[in-house]
Amino acid sequence: MTESSIRIVWVIFLLLSVISAVSLIGYFAYRARIKTSNKNGFSNFLVDTEKERIRINIHIKEVWTQPSFIKKVNFAHNKWRKLDDFLSLLDNKSKAMFISAIKNKELVGINTIIAHNKKSFVNTKVNITINSFENNLVYFTLNWIENDAREDRVFESININTDYLLDRSSEYLAYCFILNIKEIGNVNNFVSLFKLNCVKKKMYNIKVFLDWNKLFFVVPFSKIMEKRASQYIKNFAKWSLLYKHLFIKSFCFKHTLLIKREVNTYQTLFDYIKANNFILTDNCFLTDKIYEDISFLTFKEKYEYVLSEINNSYSVDLKKINIFNFEDKKFKINLMRTDLKFDVLNIKSDFELSSLDLYKNLYLNVFNNPDEFQLNGKLLFINDFIFNLIENKKIENCLLNFKSFQPIISANSEKSIFRAKKKIEIIQKNNANVGVGLKISKINNDLISLINSWIKIIWVDKSFVDKLNNPEVLLYISMIYRKARQYNILIFFEGLDIKNYRKVLQTDDLELYYTKQSI
Structure with missing residues (x-):
């Protein structure tokens, strides 16, 4: 083979390599587009009760705008499908509610969860809203949002009763945020910011308490070993740095700080932390020694005077x-x-x-x-x-x-x-x-x-x-x-x-x- 032939082969090889690479990049970009674009959204549907069929009520040019579970029925290009094929996607309770609503012409909302498969942690939260009836036609909207079921295990529901923190039998590590009072209305969003990282670190069974502008992430020793709980707390401290505009101060403490304390002492302590020029460094760990500090005792005396004035x-x-x-x-x-x-x-x-x-x-x-x-x-x-x-x-x-x-x-x-x-x-x-x-x-x-x-x-x-x-x-x-x-x-x-x-x-x-x- 001549030198010029070798060069031609080499050029062809390079071209084929570039084309293959571009094709792979395009394929994965397409897959990523499908994956991200169908995680949440809504579609309008039309049911023909006489012929027991269903189709999407607008022309869908792009298949990836549908949720993945809907693709099993293949509603692309505005095609009519059997109503039973759609109903087979729902659980028995939701299916019965949907059939009853159509039969009785009721404008209702139906909520359900559709699992992707037994091995997947991902499911889809679905809301079906029946909007109107016209002769034998039924119009409804389907909203969906994909959900990682593991995220639901990270935090327990937010509890506004903080008795657990003071209970003598409680043992835990806690990370507390003194929230910016102008951001209190966004507390659910604030908690959600930590969920994905918690899933990655396999951090579950965390209690959440909200007492006005005090938010506590509590790791109970009954479910998590103390050594591992300490790592949870370190992670919260590290991750929260990205959201400093949402809170004023943050710190961690062990149950010994609060158990056996009266509610008034609890309130005094946290108001002292909010108001005092008390320097809280990152990863600051509070212990019950704070009750012995001269500055706290001075504040407490004045605080109790004002509290008495307010109450009496x-x-x-x-x-x-x-x-x-x-x-x-x-x-x-x-x-x-x-x-x-x-x-x-x-x-x-x-x-x-x-x-x-x-x-x-x-x-x-x-x-x-x-x-x-x-x-x-x-x-x-x-x-x-x-x-x-x-x-x-x-x-x-x-x-x-x-x-x-x-x-x-x-x-x-x-x-x-x-x-x-x-x-x-x-x-x-x-x-x-x-x-x-x-x-x-x-x-x-x-x-x-x-x-x-x-x-x-x-x-x-x-x-x-x-x-x-x-x-x-x-x-x-x-x-x-x-x-x-x-x-x-x-x-x-x-x-x-x-x-x-x-x-x-x-x-x-x-x-x-x-x-x-x-x-």
């Missing part, structure tokens, strides 16, 4: 606020200065103070005992994440029986305000005229969209009023005005320089008020 006296300091309308007519209102109750604790940060259980409990006490606090004629600012903890019946009682009492909800997140909105709307079903106030301190278009008849007052915070020289802020004020006109809402400007902004803000068709100083 039904009063808070009042500050008389001068309110003016835009014609400069003056009237007064009493502001409930709840923050002064906590001055003895010497906590300078409002954010830290609002994260304390002690702080939260004062507000719960106000709504639990409205007669004792004599709420008429009083103004109370309350954070949305605390307002959402109060039972609807107690909110309703205060709004109906103390008509001049005005709670103003401070907005921290749209999700939390949305929950507050829903609470008031439930009360309004029987009492249409009740409502609350909303405090606005920054531009937030999503927040504006939530304002309707559940709001009676909009309180524009001093920090926002100070930016009225910004055209963007004035545009946002015009959006507030539009809502106020639509729903007959009063607007209060805190710390307004009326001489400079009267002409800019004044309008004849709204009730506008202001305070001269920051409150």
